[in-house]
Amino acid sequence: MAGKHIRFDRFPGGHAKAAAFSFDDGREHDRRLVAMMNRHGLRGTFHLNSGFFGRDGYIRSEEVAELYAGHEISAHTVTHPFLEQSPSDQVAEEILSDRRALESLAGYPVRGMSYPFGTYDDRVVGMLPSLGIEYARTVKSHGGFVMPEDPLRWHPTCHHKEMVEAAERFLGSKPRFSRMELLFVWGHSYEFENDGNWELVDRVGELLGAREDVWHATMAEIVAYRKALGELRFSVDRSFVHNPSSLTIWFSVDGDAVCADSGATVKL
Numbered sequence: 001m002a003g004k005h006i007r008f009d010r011f012p013g014g015h016a017k018a019a020a021f022s023f024d025d026g027r028e029h030d031r032r033l034v035a036m037m038n039r040h041g042l043r044g045t046f047h048l049n050s051g052f053f054g055r056d057g058y059i060r061s062e063e064v065a066e067l068y069a070g071h072e073i074s075a076h077t078v079t080h081p082f083l084e085q086s087p088s089d090q091v092a093e094e095i096l097s098d099r100r101a102l103e104s105l106a107g108y109p110v111r112g113m114s115y116p117f118g119t120y121d122d123r124v125v126g127m128l129p130s131l132g133i134e135y136a137r138t139v140k141s142h143g144g145f146v147m148p149e150d151p152l153r154w155h156p157t158c159h160h161k162e163m164v165e166a167a168e169r170f171l172g173s174k175p176r177f178s179r180m181e182l183l184f185v186w187g188h189s190y191e192f193e194n195d196g197n198w199e200l201v202d203r204v205g206e207l208l209g210a211r212e213d214v215w216h217a218t219m220a221e222i223v224a225y226r227k228a229l230g231e232l233r234f235s236v237d238r239s240f241v242h243n244p245s246s247l248t249i250w251f252s253v254d255g256d257a258v259c260a261d262s263g264a265t266v267k268l
């Protein structure tokens, strides 16, 4: 009677662990940060205020596409207001105009953001789906490696000041039950400059970059993957599954990693 035991505990490649980095504000120090991340094979999501491009200390709009190639460009509003203190039509304008400006530079849909100042309220969160936003990062670090319960209130593991210690814990962790484990770091490139601790990027890069058992992902990729995971169609006895999504999806069957290619029906 009992069927096979399915567990959604794998990222692409069958890996149980993923690492993601989320940096705000698009300051000029992103140039150095991105170059360092590229050397180590780390990937990031960069939340940009399109209204500040070209200002003193900020990156220029003409360099956006090339600078962040291989990473993700994401919204952070046009002018960085406190959204919970803004009227709803202004919230909509700040987000949609930022998306529009960033999309024209990136050449792909921008459907994520981080909250300016990390602040929000239920009204703002409730508006996001109608503004085409699928995820929004907060600054409420929780120290853990869990996938977000609510991607519109996506709390990070830690600030980048703590990322080396967190990466060591992350790589050493063996959860009691197998599950998807995410190291999710947030911060600002200018803080490395202000604090004189750029070496943190190299240290975390040395820990994580060479690891082939870690999925280096952008936030949009994680959201898309989890959505596709939720679309898998299993037979009632779980002896086969259909994957209607455009992604190859991994999961475990009686503890073993299995994948279903896009569009495939797989016997388990």
Ligand SMILES: [Zn+2]
Residues within 6 Å of the ligand: 024, 025, 076, 080, 115, 116, 117
């Ligand atoms: Zn910011």
